[in-house]
Structure formats: structure tokens, C-alpha cells
Amino acid sequence: MLDDYQKSQPIVYKILKNAITDDKCSHAYLIETGGFYDSFNFVMSFVKSLLCPLKNLNKKNCHDCHQCEVIDSGNFPEIDVISPDGLWIKKEQLQTLQKEFNTKALIGNKRVYIITQADRLNKSAANSILKFLEEPEGNIVAILITDNIYSILSTIRSRCQILRLKNSQIVDKNEPWHEKLKQIILSYKNNILEKENEENINLKITKVIEFVNYYEKYHLNTMLYMGKLWNDYIIGKEEIEIAYEIMINYYKDILNYILNKPLEIFDINNNIKEIAQKNSKEEICQKINKLVELKDLIKYNVNTNLLMDKLIISLEGVIE
Ligand SMILES: [Zn+2]
Numbered sequence: 001m002l003d004d005y006q007k008s009q010p011i012v013y014k015i016l017k018n019a020i021t022d023d024k025c026s027h028a029y030l031i032e033t034g035g036f037y038d039s040f041n042f043v044m045s046f047v048k049s050l051l052c053p054l055k056n057l058n059k060k061n062c063h064d065c066h067q068c069e070v071i072d073s074g075n076f077p078e079i080d081v082i083s084p085d086g087l088w089i090k091k092e093q094l095q096t097l098q099k100e101f102n103t104k105a106l107i108g109n110k111r112v113y114i115i116t117q118a119d120r121l122n123k124s125a126a127n128s129i130l131k132f133l134e135e136p137e138g139n140i141v142a143i144l145i146t147d148n149i150y151s152i153l154s155t156i157r158s159r160c161q162i163l164r165l166k167n168s169q170i171v172d173k174n175e176p177w178h179e180k181l182k183q184i185i186l187s188y189k190n191n192i193l194e195k196e197n198e199e200n201i202n203l204k205i206t207k208v209i210e211f212v213n214y215y216e217k218y219h220l221n222t223m224l225y226m227g228k229l230w231n232d233y234i235i236g237k238e239e240i241e242i243a244y245e246i247m248i249n250y251y252k253d254i255l256n257y258i259l260n261k262p263l264e265i266f267d268i269n270n271n272i273k274e275i276a277q278k279n280s281k282e283e284i285c286q287k288i289n290k291l292v293e294l295k296d297l298i299k300y301n302v303n304t305n306l307l308m309d310k311l312i313i314s315l316e317g318v319i320e
Contacts, residue, residue, distance in 0.1 A: 030160035
């Protein structure tokens with residue numbers, strides 16, 4: 001929940017936490033991601049904290065509330081997420097949303113709509129949002145997410161409370177699984193550990209795992225963020241090969257979890273549980289096979305960007 005971001009986003013955390021506690025939320029937020037890799041989850045955790053019926057009883061993370069579980073599963077009827085349909089967010093998408101808001105009875109006390117990549121609102125969609133923002137209804141909260149607030153119409157900007165996330169890189173050097181992975185990396189044929197400093201290696205390992213977690217949530221959309229998720233951190237064939245090795249080990253542990261076996265490297269965490277829930281044993285096996293297959297191609301493949309696209313497409317193929 002929101003409390004998980006106290007360290008990585010101290011300022012925005014405080015603003016939102018106070019707004020929830022004092023029941024003084026804005027009717028519209030414009031959130032600039034600032035390159036923060038986890039910005040969508042951050043927004044969702046804010047929404048969860050905002051809507052959680054136990055928020056006043058249970059001041060910490062909500063572990064035991066049914067509603068938060070439903071929100072996590074993406075099926076909560078009072079939260080709508082709008083993303084570009086193709087290149088743009090279209091007016092029809094917003095009309096459907098507005099119609100829904102006008103006709104459906106409200107469950108709970110608030111209704112939230114989230115617009116991701118809000119800079120992709122086409123002109124008529126932007127105007128329709130503007131109208132929505134001009135006549136706010138008491139129980140509706142709008143959250144617009146963008147990488148750059150200046151690519152949003154100033155008329156929209158001026159009607160929103162602007163929050164800027166920071167590009168935070170918290171790497172816990174003491175993660176025990178980092179050490180185990182490093183043994184694997186060491187046993188690898190190269191001397192990458194000698195070239196890189198400790199902190200860099202921890203960051204890269206974390207980034208590879210984040211990449212898989214992101215892919216498992218957003219699937220093909222991952223391809224839009226390859227720069228931030230991968231290319232900025234995993235550089236050169238040697239690192240890509242190791243990254244594949246890390247991904248293979250990660251999926252192996254997810255398989256262990258599904259099979260009720262002890263994990264070999266990783267500590268059990270929410271991401272592993274979530275990925276295990278969304279995939280069958282067979283799907284995970286096929287994903288491991290794909291990774292092994294593509295890893296073999298790395299030494300021959302000159303264009304590593306194409307390789308990553310191929311990876312995502314073939315992992316997706318597993319699902320269909
Ligand atoms: Zn809850």
C-alpha cells in the first residue's frame with residue numbers, strides 16, 4: 001500500500017497520506033512520473049489507500065481487507081483505468097467512462113478514474129476531460145499520469161493538483177538473494193564482477209527482476225518502456241547473457257513456488273506469489289524454455305533491441 005513508498009517518494013507520500021487522513025483529497029491529480037519505474041503501482045496503492053474501508057482502523061498496510069484484494073485483482077468496479085488505444089486516448093473511451101459514471105450506482109464512497117500516458121489524449125479527448133474536470137462531482141477523483149506535465153494542455157494542468165515523483169533507486173544491498181545470484185554470475189565465464197562496483201551490480205540485478213515483474217503485469221506494453229526498464233541498465237552482450245540467466249533462475253523459483261517446493265535463490269515476495277497465480281506450471285516451463293532458447297542466440301545476435309522485442313513477443317505467445 002501507500003506506506004510502502006514512504007522511503008522512495010517521501011514528499012508525494014506525505015501529501016497524499018495527509019490528504020487521505022484529513023479526508024481532503026483533490027478532485028484531480030496530475031502525476032509526473034519523473035522516470036520512477038514503479039509509478040503506476042504507486043498510483044494504485046494511493047487509490048487503494050483512498051478507497052480502503054479499513055483505512056481509519058488499520059493505519060498501516062492493509063493486509064486483511066477483501067476490497068483491497070479485489071482492487072489488486074483489477075476487478076473493482078469503482079476504478080477505471082484508461083490507456084491509449086493504439087497511439088492515442090480517444091474521445092470514445094472517455095464517453096464510455098462518463099456514461100458508466102452516470103448510470104452505475106456507486107459502491108463505497110468514491111469513484112476513481114486513472115488516465116495513464118495522459119499526454120496521449122487526442123484533441124477531442126482532452127476537451128472532453130477538460131469538461132469533466134470543470135464540473136467536478138464530489139465523489140469522483142481523477143488521476144492523470146504522464147512522463148512530462150508540460151506535454152499536457154495548460155487548461156488541464158491548471159485544474160489538477162500536480163505531484164512529481166522522483167526517480168528513486170533504492171537498492172537494498174543486503175538482499176540475501178543478491179548474494180546467491182552473484183555466485184551464479186561469478187561461476188559464469190566472465191569477470192564482470194571485477195569490472196563493476198558492487199552497487200552497480202545490485203542495481204542491475206534488481207532491474208532485471210523488476211523487468212520481469214513489469215512484463216508479467218503489463219505484457220506487450222512492456223515494449224514501450226524498454227529504454228527505462230532495460231536498455232538503460234543492461235548493456236552489452238555479456239550483461240544481457242547474465243540477465244537472461246537471472247531471469248531463468250527467477251522463473252525457476254516461481255515454478256518451485258507453484259510446485260510447493262522451497263525456493264532456491266529468491267525470498268518469497270508478493271511479486272512471486274502474483275506471477276505464480278497468473279501462470280500455470282506449463283506456462284512457466286514454456287517461459288523458461290523460451291529464455292534458454294533466446295539466451296543461446298545472444299552470442300550470434302547483433303541487434304540486441306530486436307532480441308528483447310522477440311523475447312517479449314515469444315513470452316506472450318506462451319499465454320495465447
Ligand atoms: Zn483495505
